Amino acid sequence: MEKKYVIGIDLGGTKINGALADLEGNVISQHIIPTNASEGEEKVLNRIFQVIEKVLTDASKTSEDIKAIGIGSPGPLDAKKGIIISTPNLPFDNFELIKPIKEKFNIPTYLDNDANVAAIGEHIFGAGKGTENMVFITVSTGVGGGAIINGKIYRGNTCNALEIGHTTIEKDGPRCNCGNYGCVEALASGTAIGKRANEAVERGEETSLKNYKELTSYEVFKEAKQGDKVASGILDSCLNYLGICVANIIATFDPEMVIIGGGVSHGGNIVFDKVREVVKERCLESMANACSIVPAGLGADSGVIGAVALAISESDD
């Protein structure tokens, strides 16, 4: 019997989001429960079992109907071995996640990190549909990425390819959480934007940003749109670095498309106009002209749709 369905699981620090979908990505049933990460790895694993059972029941399907399960999780992880090595908001420590799921349900199960899963989702169902070579980057608290090369996700030797957030674009730039200086993540992430805003307020600059108790990139975008010059200046500087990051991606991968997702991308035109301007300034013209720079096509459910796409993509091999 031909198996016509897959299950995608978006495993996050606060919730487990699971969906059963057909091979065109149409969701038949979906179930979301809290992760309760503090209860430990076995309990979280059992809650994943619970989500899988629930989406099966709700769709009136059995394991027999399911071609594959895809799981997206924060990393670092080993996609080939199906092991979550560690992650700040989940209790896993070198935990074999895939094996027990595969064994319990007798369904091929695949794991990958959030950024790769989002890249696969964008490639199969989102803005990157139909491309052969594309790079997805997510810009929020951190900066991560995934590359589709010759139609397939590129993982690299230790499953850490596209750690684009930790490439250096300013030799003596600010220190990054990773220990390095001048990383993209320390200069162009949502966190970096919020940090620059807090520094401006601490310096006593005349800005409407001082009216907030807590400053994140969200408030900086909001005040810049209201005409605050300090907020605009911060965005211009941070988005210039994001533009350098995208220009470097284009020079390196010569892709058909760079897709930008994550919280910062919701800033809209101000983000994309600046990034395109910097790319035009810094890239070889023919490569810049051949590459489109676009926002992510999948919305709030991109994590679980990406996991569905992972299941489809891996089981097609």
Add this chain to the structure above:
Amino acid sequence: MEKKYVIGIDLGGTKINGALADLEGNVISQHIIPTNASEGEEKVLNRIFQVIEKVLTDASKTSEDIKAIGIGSPGPLDAKKGIIISTPNLPFDNFELIKPIKEKFNIPTYLDNDANVAAIGEHIFGAGKGTENMVFITVSTGVGGGAIINGKIYRGNTCNALEIGHTTIEKDGPRCNCGNYGCVEALASGTAIGKRANEAVERGEETSLKNYKELTSYEVFKEAKQGDKVASGILDSCLNYLGICVANIIATFDPEMVIIGGGVSHGGNIVFDKVREVVKERCLESMANACSIVPAGLGADSGVIGAVALAISESDD
């Protein structure tokens, strides 16, 4: 009849170097003639014909024995269409190089740029033998690169992937020939090393470099080895940038190996020690530890052996 030989052509601004080899890369016959580039594109094409005929005759082979011809040339070029778009030292202007060769000899013929050809050569016959994912960079007057991904050269959308020399690693760095600022090529190439040396002499710094009429990276390496502090300082600074470039490559590709070739790599330990030190400082530890950084394995004939490797690799598809 099984075809057991290939021909490789290294097309350069001063000479055309051709070899007929077996599928293990053993050269059976080789012929080198001046390019005489100033005579124009048709004359150069005829000289390529002449080299192909000569290596066939010298090896007592005919077109029937040859599986494929591989040609390495400076770019920019379109490998898919077999067209040389333009190149500073050759007379070609959007010249269809491959078609007339294919038609004359009735042998499948493939074209690629120098850096990709060298990467394929290193992968099949050189330091990168047996790797699945590796990046080759050449550091001489310019900085170029080629990536082997899942065992195959990665060309990108417009055949310009791995323009690693034109990635930005210092936002407000010196202007590059490409028009951008702070490119790897403007900071870490042999040309950049020579330029820093000339600037030091012009500033009147106390250094043995002032005893040379013309200063290139060669003299800087030589004087640094003799203990000249200014020369050592220049190398330290430029090789720091080269280290940042390699660290960015590792963060991006997570490769098994980075191979460094080109004139600057002949500097030896001083180059590799510094690059490895910077990578250790800047890269995520697990990725840095999993990636070896090594000198190119092919010597003076790397261009023509790379072209042989291109012929083998493309005709195997």
